[in-house]
Amino acid sequence: MATDAPKDAHGAADAAHAAESAGMPQLDFATYGNQIFWLVIALVAIFLILSRVALPRIASVLAERQGAITKDLAAAEELKQQAVEAEEAYNKALADAKAEAAKIVAETKAEIQAELDEATAKADAEIAAKAAESEKAIAVIREGAKDSIAAVAKDTAAEIVSALGQNADEAALAAAIDAQLKG
């Protein structure tokens, strides 16, 4: 019995095969109604699954992800903008500081120059005053020396004249010496 049943099944399959072997099972129109019936059910089922659940869900996931990416990109752009602004502020501060420093340097330089000029002028004036004073003193001394020379010359001339045995005329001597000194 156990072996008969498969044999019978084979026999049935053989019979079916003999009936269909003339052509392709695809052209067995008896099965068309059945296939089309189940196909329509399968397609409607897939369509309902897709349009009700799957496609809206996937679309929302994709939109969400796109939104997140856009948001992150915007945030990154903003941060980049901030960084650029910070750099600009830093550069500006640096430039300001540099300008300030340059200004201070220039001011200090000008101050020092002014002080220096003043000091130089003062020193020049002092030197000039001192020089004038010295010149005056020298002139006095020179005058004094001239007078002394004249006196010494007069005395010496009088001595020399008396040594030669003559009485010297004071006035004549003075005139002669003056003439000599001037010449």
Next chain:
Amino acid sequence: MASDAHGDEGGLVFHPMDQFIVKPLFGGGTDVGLFTITNVTLWMALAVVAVFALLVVGTKSRAMIPSRGQSIAEMAYLFIYKMVEDVAGKDAVKFFPYIMTLFMFIVMANFLGLLPMSFTTTSHFAVTAVLALAVFLTVTITGFVLHGAKFLGLFWVSSAPLPLRPILAIIELISYFVRPVSHCIRLAGNIMAGHAVIKVFAGFAAIAAVSPLAIVAITAMYGLEVLVAFIQAYVFTILTCVYLHDALHPSH
């Protein structure tokens, strides 16, 4: 299997088309009524389950960083969405769920058909003809609803010289009505041929001398069939988009 009964002689036994026989799952008879639960029912139900598993169960977590399953689901979604948008035009996006349904059914049925001992529903003209006719009717009705009689301008090649236009119109008309036929036979024919060839090689594998070669050939054919399974689903879908583009923008 019928081939087992014939195989006892050890000779060459080819029944490459037996795999396509529609038979009832229960009861053991061979009569197939309209509502009989057959292997067609089983494998179509599995296709529905596979679509559900990939697109609904796979995306259950709605993760910002997708898991593998969710990545595949999103990839499939974007693949078809971009195709509809690029090929059929931006205004065809409202047809996207229908086209996605076609693509998912065909691709799942094709891949399920590659499982050993399985039944390939898309190898039957009854199935592909319904799919192709659905596309044909959708395209034709959409064309007439949107453009009325102007849709007939599709057949009137206004860029051709006037004397040629009637001849071209006849050719265009014929090609328009041949579309569903080629659309249907291309899919079923490709899938059926590949599976039948694998079965033929499997028959050769019974002969010891050539069985290594036959097994290598089966392996190679199987790899090719994996490609064909996807490419035929892709071709069917992209042609649907092309036809839809004609319906939405009928001018040449």
